[in-house]
Amino acid sequence: MDVKSWKTVCRFEEQPDLPVLDSVDVLVIGGGAAGVAAAETAGRSGKNTWLVEKYGFCGGAAVAGLSGTICGIFIATDDKNAKPKQVVFGFTERFRQALAAKGGVTGPQIYGKTFTVTHDPLVWREVADDILEQANVTTLFHTAVTGVIMDNDTFKGVVIESNAGQSIILAKMIVDASGDAALIARAGMGYFFGDNGRIQNPTMFFRVGGIDMERYLDYYGNDTICPAKVTESILAANASGEFDLPRHKIWMFPTTRPNELMVNATRLAGQDGRMLNVIDPKDFTEAEIFGRRQVRDYTKFLTQFVPGCENAYVVDTGVEVGIRQTRSIVGVETLTNEDVLNCRKRSDSICRTPWPIELHSGNKPKLHWLLDDYYDVPYNTLVPIVGENIIVAGRCLSAEHEALASARVTAQCFEYGHAAGVAVVKAIDENTPIRDLDVASIRTTMINNGSAL
Incomplete structure (x- = not known):
């Protein structure tokens, strides 16, 4: 399949003869971390906001993909005695606190030179349901976008499909939080795949129960990255x-549940050794099937080789493989590898990122630590170089390959969504194109909402 040709564009003056479900202020496509943050931010600001999600729940890679950690909150350091130092707040921290109130998130766990927290994917869904409802967001689950409605380079709405059939949603502003730049691609606008087409491996996360946690921790240790033995x-x-x-x-990460571990162990490539790109449903299917088989193989390994795991059993896998990277937009600005390596600070930043370059390609993940520092992600990495009335949020921001391997994690996706939500509200209120907004004003609103910038 030529994935670049997989699009449907309807010109505004020739839009299909389909029922218009509604005409809204803000339409968010995708209910992952970025989409939930964008929709809640816009809805809480009083805009008529709709969120469209293909599954029956929110969460994206964090829930459907079962990548059950909120990475990117804490600074990394070589100081073995250091306590967790949090540098990302805002919507990220509000969501973490909401999880904590329901017993749905652990305290900080050691992850190499930094810390992360593990969440309960079921509680994640419930927290998202609650905050979207409180923000008066209209959510459509089990609904897919099948086309975009354009007026030249301006997005006017989308064609959606569900078991009820096809219909149209018109919108003043759209947030593409699909993770895959799905709307940008359908409109035929600029995107790219990683490093000249080379992208990171998908993985199949899974949870195992029946762990003797005391014996396991005594052998494995408190660092969630496995020891050399x-x-x-x-x-x-x-x-x-x-x-x-x-x-x-x-x-392997202890979860909020007794005697349970979340495991990130699989590495998925094509059976002929090729890189898998899950934009192609054939590759996606192959990743799912062989991912589940690898889960069984790694669980068998745990029962035979890791003390405390003798009685381990698979609780569940992700609804889909964990997707680290697909399309990235061609943005007004691009986050570069050098920006990350040099921990570059920006006056137009909408998010801090202390997470290492965590590149999954080959047998051993590459980790390049950003010690005692962080870099800033500029606003214009969310703005496509061509396209009006649209902004992206999530892992499809404009970033070079290794930069994205750091910038794509959950805490940052929450804040990208937060920034996108603020931006679309301001674009409506000020009758100003998204690309022409005053970034300082966006930052001020985010800071007032609790972000650290």
Whole structure:
């Protein structure tokens, strides 16, 4: 399949003869971390806001993909005695606090040189439901976008499809929080895939129960990144001929539930060794099938080689594979690899990012730590170089390959959505194109909402 040709564009003056479901202020496509933040921000500001989500729940990669951590909140450091130092707040912290109030998030856990927290995906869904309802957002689950309605380069609405059939939603402003730049692609506007088409591997997250946590922690330790002895055991298991475990450095996180671990261990490539791009449904399907098989293989490894895991069993896997990277937009500005490596600060920043470059490609993930520092993500990485009445939020921001391997994580996606929500409200109130907004004013509103910038 030529994924670049997979689009449907309807010109505004020739829009299809379909019922118009509504004409709204703000339309958000995708209910992941960025989409929930954008919709809640716009709805809470009094705008008639709708959110369209293909699944029956919000959460995106954090829930459907079961990547059940909120990474990107804390500074990294070589100081072994350091306490968690939080540098990202705003919507991220509001959502974390809402999770905590329901017992749906752990305290900080060691992740190499930094910290992360693990959330309960079911509670995540419930918190999203609650805050969207409180913000008077209209949510449409089980609904897919099948086309975009354009007036030249201006987005006017979308064609949606559900079991009820096809209809149209018109909107003054649209947030593409699909994670895949789906609307940008359907409109035929600029996007790219990673480093000349090379993108990060997907993975199949899973949870295992039946863990003797005391014995497990005594052996594995408190760092969620596996110790060298576990990697050595994986290599020995492979050498025995009984296992074929493609990833040798695995990560395991205690969850909010007793005797349970969330495991990030699989590495998914095509059975012929090719890179999988889940934009193509054939690749997506292959990743799902072989991902589930790898889950069983890694669980078998845990029961035989990791003390405390002898009685481990699979609780569940992600509804879909964990997607790290697909399309990135061609933005007004692009976050560069050098911006990340040099921890560049910006006066037009809408988010701090202390997370390492975490590049999943090959047998061993690459981690480049940003020690005792962070970089800033500029507003215009969310604004497509061509296209009006639209802004993106989430992992499809304009960023170079290794930069995206840092900038794509959950805490930052919350804040990208926060920024996008503020921007579309201001664009409506000030009758100003998104690309011409005063970024200082967006930052001031975000700071008043609790963000640290």
